Amino acid sequence: MRSLSYVRARTVREATQAFATAGEGARYIAGGTTLYDLMKLGVEHPAHLIDIASLDGADRIDTGGDVLFFGAGALMADVAEDDVVRHDYPILAESLSKAASQQLRNMATVGGNILQRTRCPYFRNGAIGAYPCNKREPGSGCAAIGGLDRSQAVLGISDTCTAVSPGDWPVALTAMDATIEIQGPAGPRSVPIAEFYRLPGGTPHLEFSIEGGEIVTGISVPKTEAGKNSTYLKVRDRESYAFALASAAVALAMDGDRVRRAHIALGGVATRPWRAHEAETLLNGQTIDREIALAAGRSAFADASAGEHNAFKIELGARTLADAIMTAGRKTQ
Amino acid sequence: MSGPHDRQSIEITRRQVLEAGTIVTMSGMLPVAAEAQTSSSQLPPENGSTVQVSFQINGQPSTLEIDARASLLDMLRERLGLVGAKKGCDHGQCGACTVHIDGRRVASCLTVAAKVDGRKVTTIEGIGSADALHPMQQAFIDHDALQCGYCTPGQIMAAIACVKEGHASTPEDIREYMSGNICRCGAYVGIVASIEQAAPQIERG
Numbered sequence: 001m002r003s004l005s006y007v008r009a010r011t012v013r014e015a016t017q018a019f020a021t022a023g024e025g026a027r028y029i030a031g032g033t034t035l036y037d038l039m040k041l042g043v044e045h046p047a048h049l050i051d052i053a054s055l056d057g058a059d060r061i062d063t064g065g066d067v068l069f070f071g072a073g074a075l076m077a078d079v080a081e082d083d084v085v086r087h088d089y090p091i092l093a094e095s096l097s098k099a100a101s102q103q104l105r106n107m108a109t110v111g112g113n114i115l116q117r118t119r120c121p122y123f124r125n126g127a128i129g130a131y132p133c134n135k136r137e138p139g140s141g142c143a144a145i146g147g148l149d150r151s152q153a154v155l156g157i158s159d160t161c162t163a164v165s166p167g168d169w170p171v172a173l174t175a176m177d178a179t180i181e182i183q184g185p186a187g188p189r190s191v192p193i194a195e196f197y198r199l200p201g202g203t204p205h206l207e208f209s210i211e212g213g214e215i216v217t218g219i220s221v222p223k224t225e226a227g228k229n230s231t232y233l234k235v236r237d238r239e240s241y242a243f244a245l246a247s248a249a250v251a252l253a254m255d256g257d258r259v260r261r262a263h264i265a266l267g268g269v270a271t272r273p274w275r276a277h278e279a280e281t282l283l284n285g286q287t288i289d290r291e292i293a294l295a296a297g298r299s300a301f302a303d304a305s306a307g308e309h310n311a312f313k314i315e316l317g318a319r320t321l322a323d324a325i326m327t328a329g330r331k332t333q
Numbered sequence: 334m335s336g337p338h339d340r341q342s343i344e345i346t347r348r349q350v351l352e353a354g355t356i357v358t359m360s361g362m363l364p365v366a367a368e369a370q371t372s373s374s375q376l377p378p379e380n381g382s383t384v385q386v387s388f389q390i391n392g393q394p395s396t397l398e399i400d401a402r403a404s405l406l407d408m409l410r411e412r413l414g415l416v417g418a419k420k421g422c423d424h425g426q427c428g429a430c431t432v433h434i435d436g437r438r439v440a441s442c443l444t445v446a447a448k449v450d451g452r453k454v455t456t457i458e459g460i461g462s463a464d465a466l467h468p469m470q471q472a473f474i475d476h477d478a479l480q481c482g483y484c485t486p487g488q489i490m491a492a493i494a495c496v497k498e499g500h501a502s503t504p505e506d507i508r509e510y511m512s513g514n515i516c517r518c519g520a521y522v523g524i525v526a527s528i529e530q531a532a533p534q535i536e537r538g
Contacts, residue, residue, distance in 0.1 A: 003381035006401040006447045031445050036404075037424055049401070051448065077437075101513020103440045103491065104425055104499070240512035 001039050008051040012183050012215060015052050019213045020185065022048035025171035028215060029053070030073060031108040033100070034116045042127030043136055047247070052215060053109065068092075068221040072111020072181075077102060079110050091230035091251050092221070095172035098234045101241050111216040114170050114180065114196070115208060116218030119243055120144055120152070120163035134160045137206045145182075149307035151245075152268060154271035154314055157305060161204030164268060165197065166243055171267035172232050174275055175249040178221045184214030197272035204271075211294070226253035226263055230333040233324040234267070244268030246317040248324035252288075254332045259283045266300060266324075269317045280322060297322035379403070386450040390415070391459025399446050406430045406441035409423035409456060417486040420513070428514030431457045431487035438494035440513075457486035460493065467492050468538070472531040478523030484516045492528045493535065501532045
Protein backbone atom coordinates (compact mmCIF):
# COMPACT_ATOMS: atom_id res chain seq x y z
CA MET A 1 0.00 0.00 0.00
CA ARG A 2 1.43 3.40 -0.92
CA SER A 3 1.97 6.12 1.66
CA LEU A 4 -1.00 8.43 1.96
CA SER A 5 -2.39 11.45 3.75
CA TYR A 6 -5.60 11.33 5.80
CA VAL A 7 -7.96 14.15 6.75
CA ARG A 8 -11.41 14.10 8.28
CA ALA A 9 -13.98 16.53 6.85
CA ARG A 10 -16.86 17.93 8.91
CA THR A 11 -18.97 19.43 6.11
CA VAL A 12 -19.58 18.62 2.45
CA ARG A 13 -17.95 21.92 1.52
CA GLU A 14 -14.87 21.09 3.58
CA ALA A 15 -14.71 17.67 1.92
CA THR A 16 -15.04 18.88 -1.68
CA GLN A 17 -12.44 21.59 -1.02
CA ALA A 18 -10.05 19.06 0.49
CA PHE A 19 -10.63 16.83 -2.53
CA ALA A 20 -9.82 19.65 -4.96
CA THR A 21 -6.75 20.69 -2.98
CA ALA A 22 -5.43 17.15 -2.71
CA GLY A 23 -5.43 16.76 -6.49
CA GLU A 24 -4.63 13.48 -8.19
CA GLY A 25 -5.02 10.36 -6.11
CA ALA A 26 -7.67 11.85 -3.82
CA ARG A 27 -10.44 9.53 -2.67
CA TYR A 28 -13.31 9.91 -0.27
CA ILE A 29 -13.57 7.23 2.37
CA ALA A 30 -16.64 6.50 4.51
CA GLY A 31 -16.82 3.12 6.27
CA GLY A 32 -13.92 1.93 4.17
CA THR A 33 -15.05 -1.69 4.04
CA THR A 34 -14.65 -1.75 0.26
CA LEU A 35 -12.00 0.90 -0.38
CA TYR A 36 -9.56 -0.13 2.37
CA ASP A 37 -10.01 -3.79 1.46
CA LEU A 38 -9.16 -3.00 -2.17
CA MET A 39 -6.16 -0.92 -1.07
CA LYS A 40 -4.81 -3.95 0.75
CA LEU A 41 -5.35 -5.99 -2.42
CA GLY A 42 -3.46 -3.47 -4.53
CA VAL A 43 -6.53 -2.67 -6.63
CA GLU A 44 -7.06 0.87 -5.29
CA HIS A 45 -4.07 3.20 -4.79
CA PRO A 46 -5.25 6.48 -3.25
CA ALA A 47 -2.63 9.04 -2.22
CA HIS A 48 -5.04 11.12 -0.15
CA LEU A 49 -8.00 9.91 1.91
CA ILE A 50 -10.72 12.38 2.79
CA ASP A 51 -12.90 10.86 5.48
CA ILE A 52 -16.57 11.73 4.97
CA ALA A 53 -18.01 9.29 7.50
CA SER A 54 -18.61 12.01 10.10
CA LEU A 55 -20.00 14.83 7.98
CA ASP A 56 -22.49 16.85 10.01
CA GLY A 57 -25.94 15.26 9.80
CA ALA A 58 -24.81 12.66 7.25
CA ASP A 59 -26.25 9.79 9.30
CA ARG A 60 -29.80 11.16 9.39
CA ILE A 61 -32.59 8.65 8.90
CA ASP A 62 -35.96 10.33 8.28
CA THR A 63 -38.93 8.08 7.60
CA GLY A 64 -41.57 10.59 8.74
CA GLY A 65 -41.85 12.77 5.62
CA ASP A 66 -43.26 12.29 2.11
CA VAL A 67 -40.32 10.06 1.21
CA LEU A 68 -38.00 7.77 3.14
CA PHE A 69 -34.70 9.62 3.43
CA PHE A 70 -31.43 7.94 4.35
CA GLY A 71 -28.36 10.11 4.85
CA ALA A 72 -25.43 8.57 3.02
CA GLY A 73 -23.50 8.30 6.28
CA ALA A 74 -26.19 6.24 8.06
CA LEU A 75 -24.83 2.82 8.97
CA MET A 76 -26.24 -0.25 7.25
CA ALA A 77 -27.01 -1.75 10.68
CA ASP A 78 -28.99 1.31 11.76
CA VAL A 79 -31.14 1.49 8.63
CA ALA A 80 -31.75 -2.28 8.81
CA GLU A 81 -33.07 -1.85 12.39
CA ASP A 82 -35.20 1.23 11.80
CA ASP A 83 -38.77 0.45 12.88
CA VAL A 84 -40.54 1.96 9.86
CA VAL A 85 -38.12 0.31 7.44
CA ARG A 86 -38.51 -3.08 9.15
CA HIS A 87 -42.29 -3.04 9.38
CA ASP A 88 -43.36 -1.15 6.24
CA TYR A 89 -40.48 -1.83 3.82
CA PRO A 90 -39.12 -5.33 4.55
CA ILE A 91 -37.58 -5.34 1.05
CA LEU A 92 -35.15 -2.63 2.25
CA ALA A 93 -34.53 -4.01 5.75
CA GLU A 94 -33.91 -7.55 4.49
CA SER A 95 -31.55 -6.41 1.75
CA LEU A 96 -29.40 -4.79 4.43
CA SER A 97 -29.62 -7.43 7.17
CA LYS A 98 -28.75 -10.20 4.69
CA ALA A 99 -25.65 -8.32 3.52
CA ALA A 100 -22.17 -8.77 5.05
CA SER A 101 -21.84 -9.42 8.79
CA GLN A 102 -22.97 -7.32 11.75
CA GLN A 103 -19.37 -6.12 12.22
CA LEU A 104 -19.29 -4.77 8.67
CA ARG A 105 -22.84 -3.40 8.85
CA ASN A 106 -21.68 -1.40 11.89
CA MET A 107 -18.93 0.17 9.74
CA ALA A 108 -20.33 0.41 6.22
CA THR A 109 -22.65 3.27 5.27
CA VAL A 110 -25.72 3.06 3.06
CA GLY A 111 -24.17 5.67 0.77
CA GLY A 112 -20.90 3.79 0.46
CA ASN A 113 -22.75 0.54 -0.13
CA ILE A 114 -24.24 1.77 -3.38
CA LEU A 115 -20.67 2.37 -4.59
CA GLN A 116 -19.42 -1.08 -3.59
CA ARG A 117 -17.22 -2.63 -6.25
CA THR A 118 -17.46 -6.07 -7.75
CA ARG A 119 -16.24 -9.25 -6.04
CA CYS A 120 -15.06 -10.73 -9.34
CA PRO A 121 -11.97 -12.72 -8.26
CA TYR A 122 -10.01 -11.55 -11.29
CA PHE A 123 -10.73 -7.91 -10.47
CA ARG A 124 -9.62 -8.47 -6.85
CA ASN A 125 -6.39 -10.03 -8.07
CA GLY A 126 -4.66 -6.63 -8.08
CA ALA A 127 -1.63 -7.18 -5.85
CA ILE A 128 -0.55 -10.34 -7.65
CA GLY A 129 -1.59 -8.92 -11.00
CA ALA A 130 -1.34 -12.30 -12.69
CA TYR A 131 -4.63 -11.89 -14.54
CA PRO A 132 -5.88 -9.12 -16.79
CA CYS A 133 -9.06 -7.21 -15.90
CA ASN A 134 -10.65 -4.46 -17.98
CA LYS A 135 -12.23 -2.96 -14.88
CA ARG A 136 -8.94 -2.79 -12.97
CA GLU A 137 -6.74 -1.95 -15.95
CA PRO A 138 -8.78 -0.69 -18.92
CA GLY A 139 -7.86 -2.47 -22.14
CA SER A 140 -5.91 -5.28 -20.46
CA GLY A 141 -8.51 -7.97 -21.21
CA CYS A 142 -10.88 -10.14 -19.17
CA ALA A 143 -9.65 -13.37 -17.62
CA ALA A 144 -13.11 -14.27 -16.32
CA ILE A 145 -14.47 -14.80 -19.84
CA GLY A 146 -13.40 -18.34 -20.61
CA GLY A 147 -11.95 -18.63 -17.10
CA LEU A 148 -13.45 -19.66 -13.76
CA ASP A 149 -16.76 -17.94 -14.37
CA ARG A 150 -19.09 -19.63 -11.88
CA SER A 151 -19.75 -16.36 -10.06
CA GLN A 152 -20.07 -14.21 -13.18
CA ALA A 153 -23.14 -12.41 -14.50
CA VAL A 154 -25.61 -13.77 -17.06
CA LEU A 155 -27.43 -10.46 -17.70
CA GLY A 156 -26.00 -7.18 -18.95
CA ILE A 157 -22.64 -8.67 -19.88
CA SER A 158 -20.37 -7.47 -22.66
CA ASP A 159 -17.38 -9.00 -24.42
CA THR A 160 -15.09 -6.99 -22.12
CA CYS A 161 -16.64 -7.71 -18.70
CA THR A 162 -19.00 -10.12 -16.95
CA ALA A 163 -18.40 -8.95 -13.36
CA VAL A 164 -21.42 -9.11 -11.07
CA SER A 165 -22.71 -5.99 -9.35
CA PRO A 166 -22.26 -7.16 -5.75
CA GLY A 167 -24.80 -5.28 -3.64
CA ASP A 168 -28.14 -6.20 -2.12
CA TRP A 169 -29.32 -2.77 -0.95
CA PRO A 170 -28.85 -1.28 -4.46
CA VAL A 171 -31.09 -4.06 -5.84
CA ALA A 172 -33.86 -3.26 -3.36
CA LEU A 173 -33.44 0.48 -4.04
CA THR A 174 -33.71 -0.20 -7.78
CA ALA A 175 -37.00 -2.05 -7.30
CA MET A 176 -38.29 0.84 -5.19
CA ASP A 177 -37.36 3.62 -7.66
CA ALA A 178 -34.93 5.36 -5.30
CA THR A 179 -33.20 8.63 -6.08
CA ILE A 180 -29.54 9.24 -5.28
CA GLU A 181 -28.71 12.68 -3.87
CA ILE A 182 -25.29 13.94 -4.88
CA GLN A 183 -23.31 17.06 -4.00
CA GLY A 184 -20.18 18.29 -5.67
CA PRO A 185 -18.18 21.38 -6.48
CA ALA A 186 -20.93 22.38 -8.97
CA GLY A 187 -23.71 22.04 -6.38
CA PRO A 188 -26.35 19.41 -5.60
CA ARG A 189 -28.11 17.12 -8.08
CA SER A 190 -30.40 14.09 -7.96
CA VAL A 191 -30.03 10.96 -10.09
CA PRO A 192 -32.74 8.28 -10.44
CA ILE A 193 -31.12 5.00 -9.45
CA ALA A 194 -31.98 3.57 -12.88
CA GLU A 195 -29.46 6.02 -14.34
CA PHE A 196 -26.85 5.67 -11.59
CA TYR A 197 -25.41 2.29 -12.60
CA ARG A 198 -23.77 1.83 -15.99
CA LEU A 199 -23.64 -1.28 -18.11
CA PRO A 200 -20.05 -2.42 -18.76
CA GLY A 201 -20.25 -2.14 -22.56
CA GLY A 202 -16.77 -1.28 -23.79
CA THR A 203 -15.91 0.75 -20.66
CA PRO A 204 -16.33 -1.55 -17.64
CA HIS A 205 -14.08 0.67 -15.50
CA LEU A 206 -16.83 3.33 -15.55
CA GLU A 207 -19.36 1.91 -13.10
CA PHE A 208 -21.30 4.81 -11.59
CA SER A 209 -22.72 8.07 -12.91
CA ILE A 210 -20.79 10.21 -10.48
CA GLU A 211 -17.98 12.65 -11.21
CA GLY A 212 -14.66 13.05 -9.42
CA GLY A 213 -15.09 15.25 -6.37
CA GLU A 214 -18.80 14.52 -6.03
CA ILE A 215 -20.20 12.93 -2.87
CA VAL A 216 -23.29 10.78 -2.46
CA THR A 217 -25.09 12.59 0.35
CA GLY A 218 -28.37 10.72 0.61
CA ILE A 219 -30.90 8.30 -0.79
CA SER A 220 -34.62 9.01 -1.16
CA VAL A 221 -37.22 6.29 -1.59
CA PRO A 222 -40.82 7.17 -2.57
CA LYS A 223 -43.33 5.93 -0.03
CA THR A 224 -45.65 3.26 -1.41
CA GLU A 225 -48.19 0.79 -0.11
CA ALA A 226 -46.25 -1.84 -2.08
CA GLY A 227 -43.59 -1.62 0.63
CA LYS A 228 -45.56 -3.82 3.02
CA ASN A 229 -46.03 -6.56 0.40
CA SER A 230 -42.36 -6.93 -0.24
CA THR A 231 -39.35 -9.15 0.30
CA TYR A 232 -35.70 -9.57 -0.55
CA LEU A 233 -34.73 -13.19 -1.20
CA LYS A 234 -31.04 -13.99 -1.35
CA VAL A 235 -29.70 -17.41 -2.37
CA ARG A 236 -26.07 -18.10 -1.43
CA ASP A 237 -23.48 -20.86 -1.21
CA ARG A 238 -23.96 -20.73 2.58
CA GLU A 239 -26.96 -19.54 4.51
CA SER A 240 -25.44 -16.37 5.91
CA TYR A 241 -22.55 -13.98 5.30
CA ALA A 242 -22.00 -14.66 1.61
CA PHE A 243 -22.59 -12.79 -1.62
CA ALA A 244 -25.68 -13.67 -3.65
CA LEU A 245 -25.60 -16.33 -6.34
CA ALA A 246 -29.05 -15.01 -7.18
CA SER A 247 -31.32 -12.59 -5.39
CA ALA A 248 -34.68 -11.00 -6.03
CA ALA A 249 -36.30 -7.85 -4.65
CA VAL A 250 -40.07 -7.85 -5.07
CA ALA A 251 -42.78 -5.40 -3.93
CA LEU A 252 -46.42 -5.60 -5.02
CA ALA A 253 -49.03 -2.83 -5.14
CA MET A 254 -52.43 -4.53 -5.26
CA ASP A 255 -56.01 -3.88 -6.42
CA GLY A 256 -57.94 -6.47 -4.44
CA ASP A 257 -56.34 -9.79 -5.29
CA ARG A 258 -54.79 -8.50 -8.52
CA VAL A 259 -51.36 -6.93 -8.93
CA ARG A 260 -51.70 -3.29 -9.87
CA ARG A 261 -47.98 -2.68 -10.11
CA ALA A 262 -45.08 -5.02 -9.49
CA HIS A 263 -41.64 -3.72 -8.52
CA ILE A 264 -38.93 -6.27 -9.34
CA ALA A 265 -35.14 -6.16 -9.40
CA LEU A 266 -32.48 -8.87 -9.43
CA GLY A 267 -29.03 -9.23 -7.86
CA GLY A 268 -26.14 -11.67 -8.10
CA VAL A 269 -26.86 -12.38 -11.76
CA ALA A 270 -26.23 -9.10 -13.56
CA THR A 271 -23.54 -6.49 -14.17
CA ARG A 272 -25.68 -3.83 -12.51
CA PRO A 273 -28.71 -3.90 -10.20
CA TRP A 274 -31.17 -5.35 -12.68
CA ARG A 275 -34.69 -4.04 -13.12
CA ALA A 276 -36.84 -6.90 -14.48
CA HIS A 277 -39.33 -4.95 -16.59
CA GLU A 278 -40.57 -8.04 -18.50
CA ALA A 279 -41.42 -9.82 -15.26
CA GLU A 280 -43.20 -6.72 -13.94
CA THR A 281 -45.31 -6.40 -17.10
CA LEU A 282 -46.20 -10.08 -16.97
CA LEU A 283 -47.44 -9.81 -13.36
CA ASN A 284 -49.36 -6.55 -13.67
CA GLY A 285 -53.12 -7.17 -13.67
CA GLN A 286 -52.74 -10.81 -12.62
CA THR A 287 -53.54 -12.80 -9.50
CA ILE A 288 -50.49 -14.50 -8.01
CA ASP A 289 -50.03 -18.23 -8.28
CA ARG A 290 -47.07 -20.56 -8.66
CA GLU A 291 -47.44 -20.79 -12.44
CA ILE A 292 -47.45 -17.06 -13.11
CA ALA A 293 -44.62 -16.51 -10.62
CA LEU A 294 -42.39 -19.00 -12.44
CA ALA A 295 -43.36 -17.55 -15.83
CA ALA A 296 -42.34 -14.12 -14.55
CA GLY A 297 -39.09 -15.59 -13.25
CA ARG A 298 -38.32 -17.17 -16.60
CA SER A 299 -39.21 -13.98 -18.50
CA ALA A 300 -36.61 -12.05 -16.52
CA PHE A 301 -33.90 -14.36 -17.89
CA ALA A 302 -35.12 -14.59 -21.49
CA ASP A 303 -32.06 -12.64 -22.69
CA ALA A 304 -29.57 -14.26 -20.30
CA SER A 305 -26.31 -15.59 -21.62
CA ALA A 306 -24.06 -17.98 -19.68
CA GLY A 307 -20.40 -18.92 -19.87
CA GLU A 308 -18.92 -22.29 -19.03
CA HIS A 309 -19.71 -22.67 -15.31
CA ASN A 310 -22.54 -20.24 -14.55
CA ALA A 311 -25.48 -21.50 -16.62
CA PHE A 312 -27.07 -22.70 -13.35
CA LYS A 313 -27.74 -19.05 -12.50
CA ILE A 314 -30.38 -18.80 -15.22
CA GLU A 315 -32.62 -21.46 -13.67
CA LEU A 316 -31.65 -20.54 -10.11
CA GLY A 317 -32.36 -16.87 -10.80
CA ALA A 318 -35.78 -17.61 -12.33
CA ARG A 319 -36.77 -19.79 -9.37
CA THR A 320 -35.40 -17.29 -6.85
CA LEU A 321 -37.59 -14.62 -8.39
CA ALA A 322 -40.59 -16.98 -8.47
CA ASP A 323 -40.15 -17.74 -4.74
CA ALA A 324 -39.80 -14.04 -3.92
CA ILE A 325 -43.01 -13.26 -5.85
CA MET A 326 -44.85 -15.97 -3.89
CA THR A 327 -43.54 -14.60 -0.58
CA ALA A 328 -44.54 -11.03 -1.46
CA GLY A 329 -47.91 -12.36 -2.70
CA ARG A 330 -48.62 -14.08 0.65
CA LYS A 331 -48.11 -10.75 2.41
CA THR A 332 -50.98 -9.23 0.42
CA GLN A 333 -53.51 -11.65 1.93
CA MET B 334 4.80 -10.06 -19.24
CA SER B 335 3.73 -11.90 -16.18
CA GLY B 336 1.28 -14.74 -16.21
CA PRO B 337 -0.12 -17.30 -13.81
CA HIS B 338 2.59 -19.73 -14.79
CA ASP B 339 5.35 -17.39 -13.62
CA ARG B 340 4.37 -18.15 -10.07
CA GLN B 341 5.79 -21.62 -10.48
CA SER B 342 9.26 -20.09 -10.50
CA ILE B 343 8.79 -18.97 -6.90
CA GLU B 344 7.02 -22.10 -5.79
CA ILE B 345 8.63 -23.50 -2.68
CA THR B 346 8.64 -27.02 -1.35
CA ARG B 347 7.25 -28.21 1.94
CA ARG B 348 10.81 -29.11 2.98
CA GLN B 349 11.97 -25.55 2.28
CA VAL B 350 9.12 -24.16 4.37
CA LEU B 351 9.98 -26.44 7.27
CA GLU B 352 13.67 -25.53 7.05
CA ALA B 353 12.84 -21.83 6.94
CA GLY B 354 10.59 -22.31 9.94
CA THR B 355 13.47 -23.85 11.86
CA ILE B 356 15.70 -20.89 11.09
CA VAL B 357 13.04 -18.42 12.19
CA THR B 358 12.52 -20.38 15.39
CA MET B 359 16.24 -20.48 16.12
CA SER B 360 16.74 -16.79 15.44
CA GLY B 361 13.83 -16.17 17.77
CA MET B 362 15.86 -17.83 20.54
CA LEU B 363 18.78 -15.44 20.13
CA PRO B 364 19.03 -12.52 22.51
CA VAL B 365 17.17 -9.73 20.70
CA ALA B 366 17.38 -6.83 23.12
CA ALA B 367 20.47 -5.26 21.57
CA GLU B 368 19.10 -5.66 18.07
CA ALA B 369 15.74 -4.20 19.01
CA GLN B 370 17.38 -1.24 20.70
CA THR B 371 19.43 -0.48 17.59
CA SER B 372 16.47 -0.66 15.27
CA SER B 373 14.26 1.47 17.47
CA SER B 374 16.89 4.19 17.69
CA GLN B 375 17.35 4.22 13.92
CA LEU B 376 13.84 3.78 12.63
CA PRO B 377 10.70 5.68 13.45
CA PRO B 378 7.84 3.39 14.44
CA GLU B 379 6.03 4.30 11.22
CA ASN B 380 7.50 4.94 7.80
CA GLY B 381 4.73 6.67 5.84
CA SER B 382 2.86 9.94 6.30
CA THR B 383 1.64 10.02 9.86
CA VAL B 384 -1.42 11.29 11.63
CA GLN B 385 -2.05 11.82 15.34
CA VAL B 386 -4.89 9.96 17.00
CA SER B 387 -6.23 10.44 20.51
CA PHE B 388 -8.68 7.87 21.77
CA GLN B 389 -9.64 5.76 24.75
CA ILE B 390 -8.39 2.22 24.82
CA ASN B 391 -10.04 -0.01 27.41
CA GLY B 392 -10.89 3.05 29.49
CA GLN B 393 -7.44 4.64 29.33
CA PRO B 394 -6.62 7.72 27.23
CA SER B 395 -4.00 7.21 24.54
CA THR B 396 -2.36 9.43 21.93
CA LEU B 397 -0.23 8.02 19.15
CA GLU B 398 1.44 9.23 15.99
CA ILE B 399 0.55 6.52 13.48
CA ASP B 400 1.06 5.74 9.83
CA ALA B 401 -2.05 7.00 8.03
CA ARG B 402 -2.35 3.60 6.29
CA ALA B 403 -2.40 1.59 9.51
CA SER B 404 -5.36 -0.56 10.41
CA LEU B 405 -6.83 -0.40 13.89
CA LEU B 406 -5.82 -4.05 14.30
CA ASP B 407 -2.16 -3.36 13.51
CA MET B 408 -2.14 -0.33 15.80
CA LEU B 409 -3.57 -2.38 18.67
CA ARG B 410 -1.17 -5.27 18.18
CA GLU B 411 2.03 -3.56 17.05
CA ARG B 412 1.91 -0.23 18.89
CA LEU B 413 -0.09 -0.98 22.02
CA GLY B 414 0.88 -4.62 22.53
CA LEU B 415 -2.77 -5.65 22.73
CA VAL B 416 -2.49 -8.94 20.89
CA GLY B 417 -5.85 -10.39 21.93
CA ALA B 418 -7.51 -9.34 18.67
CA LYS B 419 -6.15 -11.67 16.00
CA LYS B 420 -5.25 -11.25 12.36
CA GLY B 421 -6.99 -14.06 10.54
CA CYS B 422 -7.83 -12.97 7.00
CA ASP B 423 -7.06 -9.21 7.26
CA HIS B 424 -10.03 -8.61 4.91
CA GLY B 425 -13.07 -8.52 7.21
CA GLN B 426 -14.12 -12.05 6.33
CA CYS B 427 -13.28 -14.08 9.46
CA GLY B 428 -14.12 -11.95 12.52
CA ALA B 429 -10.97 -12.87 14.51
CA CYS B 430 -10.10 -9.15 14.80
CA THR B 431 -13.47 -8.08 16.27
CA VAL B 432 -13.31 -5.21 18.78
CA HIS B 433 -15.82 -2.59 19.92
CA ILE B 434 -15.79 1.07 18.92
CA ASP B 435 -18.12 3.16 21.08
CA GLY B 436 -19.72 -0.11 22.17
CA ARG B 437 -20.38 -1.46 18.67
CA ARG B 438 -18.56 -4.43 17.19
CA VAL B 439 -16.39 -3.82 14.14
CA ALA B 440 -13.73 -5.62 12.14
CA SER B 441 -10.55 -3.86 13.32
CA CYS B 442 -8.60 -5.10 10.29
CA LEU B 443 -10.86 -3.10 7.94
CA THR B 444 -10.96 -0.03 10.19
CA VAL B 445 -8.48 2.68 9.22
CA ALA B 446 -6.83 3.41 12.58
CA ALA B 447 -7.02 7.17 12.04
CA LYS B 448 -10.81 6.85 12.26
CA VAL B 449 -10.77 6.09 16.00
CA ASP B 450 -9.65 9.63 16.87
CA GLY B 451 -11.98 10.81 19.65
CA ARG B 452 -13.60 7.41 20.12
CA LYS B 453 -13.64 4.60 22.67
CA VAL B 454 -12.08 1.28 21.70
CA THR B 455 -12.61 -1.88 23.75
CA THR B 456 -10.66 -5.08 23.15
CA ILE B 457 -10.80 -8.51 24.77
CA GLU B 458 -8.18 -7.22 27.24
CA GLY B 459 -10.69 -4.63 28.49
CA ILE B 460 -13.70 -6.74 29.41
CA GLY B 461 -12.58 -8.72 32.46
CA SER B 462 -9.58 -9.92 34.44
CA ALA B 463 -8.08 -13.27 35.38
CA ASP B 464 -9.78 -12.94 38.78
CA ALA B 465 -13.09 -11.69 37.46
CA LEU B 466 -13.88 -13.07 34.04
CA HIS B 467 -16.60 -11.50 31.94
CA PRO B 468 -19.71 -13.76 31.97
CA MET B 469 -19.16 -14.47 28.27
CA GLN B 470 -15.57 -15.59 28.92
CA GLN B 471 -16.76 -17.88 31.71
CA ALA B 472 -19.49 -19.27 29.47
CA PHE B 473 -16.96 -20.13 26.75
CA ILE B 474 -14.98 -22.10 29.36
CA ASP B 475 -18.11 -23.79 30.74
CA HIS B 476 -19.19 -24.96 27.28
CA ASP B 477 -15.73 -25.77 25.94
CA ALA B 478 -16.52 -23.34 23.11
CA LEU B 479 -13.08 -23.47 21.53
CA GLN B 480 -10.37 -25.81 20.44
CA CYS B 481 -7.31 -23.91 19.15
CA GLY B 482 -8.61 -20.61 20.54
CA TYR B 483 -7.41 -18.37 17.73
CA CYS B 484 -10.86 -17.07 16.86
CA THR B 485 -12.00 -16.91 20.49
CA PRO B 486 -11.23 -13.26 21.37
CA GLY B 487 -13.15 -12.19 18.25
CA GLN B 488 -15.97 -14.63 19.01
CA ILE B 489 -16.32 -13.29 22.57
CA MET B 490 -16.28 -9.63 21.53
CA ALA B 491 -18.85 -10.36 18.81
CA ALA B 492 -20.94 -12.41 21.25
CA ILE B 493 -21.08 -9.65 23.87
CA ALA B 494 -22.22 -7.18 21.21
CA CYS B 495 -24.70 -9.71 19.81
CA VAL B 496 -26.39 -9.88 23.23
CA LYS B 497 -26.36 -6.11 23.76
CA GLU B 498 -27.89 -5.54 20.31
CA GLY B 499 -30.78 -7.82 21.23
CA HIS B 500 -29.89 -10.47 18.67
CA ALA B 501 -29.43 -13.38 21.07
CA SER B 502 -33.01 -14.32 21.91
CA THR B 503 -33.10 -17.54 19.86
CA PRO B 504 -30.43 -19.99 18.63
CA GLU B 505 -31.41 -19.06 15.05
CA ASP B 506 -30.83 -15.38 15.77
CA ILE B 507 -27.50 -16.13 17.42
CA ARG B 508 -26.33 -18.17 14.45
CA GLU B 509 -27.35 -15.46 11.99
CA TYR B 510 -25.83 -12.57 13.91
CA MET B 511 -22.62 -14.48 14.72
CA SER B 512 -22.09 -15.48 11.08
CA GLY B 513 -19.28 -12.94 10.72
CA ASN B 514 -17.07 -15.03 13.01
CA ILE B 515 -15.58 -18.15 11.52
CA CYS B 516 -14.33 -21.01 13.75
CA ARG B 517 -12.11 -23.32 11.75
CA CYS B 518 -12.17 -25.91 14.57
CA GLY B 519 -15.96 -25.97 14.35
CA ALA B 520 -16.83 -25.15 17.97
CA TYR B 521 -20.10 -23.55 16.88
CA VAL B 522 -22.39 -25.68 19.04
CA GLY B 523 -20.46 -24.64 22.16
CA ILE B 524 -20.37 -21.01 21.04
CA VAL B 525 -24.16 -20.86 20.63
CA ALA B 526 -24.62 -22.55 24.03
CA SER B 527 -22.21 -20.06 25.64
CA ILE B 528 -24.13 -17.09 24.30
CA GLU B 529 -27.43 -18.58 25.47
CA GLN B 530 -25.94 -18.99 28.95
CA ALA B 531 -24.32 -15.57 29.21
CA ALA B 532 -27.11 -13.55 27.59
CA PRO B 533 -29.40 -13.26 30.66
CA GLN B 534 -26.46 -12.34 32.91
CA ILE B 535 -25.27 -9.63 30.51
CA GLU B 536 -28.80 -8.31 30.04
CA ARG B 537 -29.24 -8.10 33.85
CA GLY B 538 -25.81 -6.48 34.27
